[in-house]
Amino acid sequence: MLKMMIVVEGVDGSGKTHVISRLCELMPDLKVRPRSTGSDTKHLVPMAEWVQEERNIYKADGGEIIYDRHALISECIYGPTLRQKFPEGFDSLRWLTHQIKKFWMQKPIVIICMPPLETVVLNMAQDDFPVENIEVYYWYYHAWLANNNPYPMTHQDRNILVWDYTTMDFSELVEDIERLERANQCG
Numbered sequence: 001m002l003k004m005m006i007v008v009e010g011v012d013g014s015g016k017t018h019v020i021s022r023l024c025e026l027m028p029d030l031k032v033r034p035r036s037t038g039s040d041t042k043h044l045v046p047m048a049e050w051v052q053e054e055r056n057i058y059k060a061d062g063g064e065i066i067y068d069r070h071a072l073i074s075e076c077i078y079g080p081t082l083r084q085k086f087p088e089g090f091d092s093l094r095w096l097t098h099q100i101k102k103f104w105m106q107k108p109i110v111i112i113c114m115p116p117l118e119t120v121v122l123n124m125a126q127d128d129f130p131v132e133n134i135e136v137y138y139w140y141y142h143a144w145l146a147n148n149n150p151y152p153m154t155h156q157d158r159n160i161l162v163w164d165y166t167t168m169d170f171s172e173l174v175e176d177i178e179r180l181e182r183a184n185q186c187g
Contacts, residue, residue, distance in 0.1 A: 004181055005058060005106055006030070006066040009073050010113030011140045013123035015165050019113060020068055022170060023177075029064045033057075036071040041082045047071050048089025051099055058106060072096075072103045073110065077143045081136065107184045109159040109177055115166045117141050159184065 006023065008016045024030050036050040037043050051071055058065060076096075079086050089095050120141060159180045163173050 003058070004030075004064040004184075005108040006064075006177070007070040007073060007108050007110045008067065008113065009069055009110060009144075011120055011137055011144060013120040013127065013137075014113035014115055015123075015163070016068055016113050018165070019111060019163065019173070020066055023066060023174075026174060027064060030066045031063060033065050033067050035068055037069070037075075037078075041078065043087060047075060047087040048095070051089070051103075055102060055106070070103070070108075070110075072100055077140060081139065104158060107159060109161065109180050109184075111161045111163050111173070111177075112144060113163050113165070114144060115164050119166055 008019050010016050020032065024032065033054065034044070036045060036047055054070075071090075075087070075090055079090060085091065086096075089099075117138070120137070124137065161173065161176050161180070
């Protein structure tokens with residue numbers, strides 16, 4: 001059975017839901033996995049358990065899965081500012097580093113949705129996002145830029161795609177996913 005893991009990341013209003021919907025239309029075998037955190041930013045399950053359970057499911061079942069954010073990526077950006085601390089497990093650098101290494105060994109394809117900041121702000125305004133919270137999202141947007149820069153040391157051997165729907169055709173994203181997946185299957 002083909003194994004493929006896709007993780008779609010980015011700030012609210014960056015087009016994650018749209019990308020997931022389009023990919024699920026094109027790849028009907030993709031299974032959307034449950035989120036670890038609700039839209040209210042509260043954890044739906046103990047985070048360390050979620051990480052372990054999701055890895056076990058992927059190892060056992062395989063298949064083609066897609067995440068609307070993955071705790072090992074987004075919690076490191078959102079956790080400290082939203083909750084002023086990391087959840088249990090994530091507060092141990094040794095545990096977190098070990099989990100992140102295991103995550104990348106699974107060869108996920110990570111799509112970071114990064115349209116221009118002005119577009120994100122307009123999308124959030126259209127979704128009636130609370131104006132008082134928009135300033136925090138400026139910080140998140142820039143945190144994504146800092147954490148996903150093009151320097152080779154940070155992306156070495158990682159399948160990271162940056163998607164800007166305002167300048168790229170969706171077929172380009174699909175071609176990049178297919179190219180990375182072929183490389184994953186070969187090596």
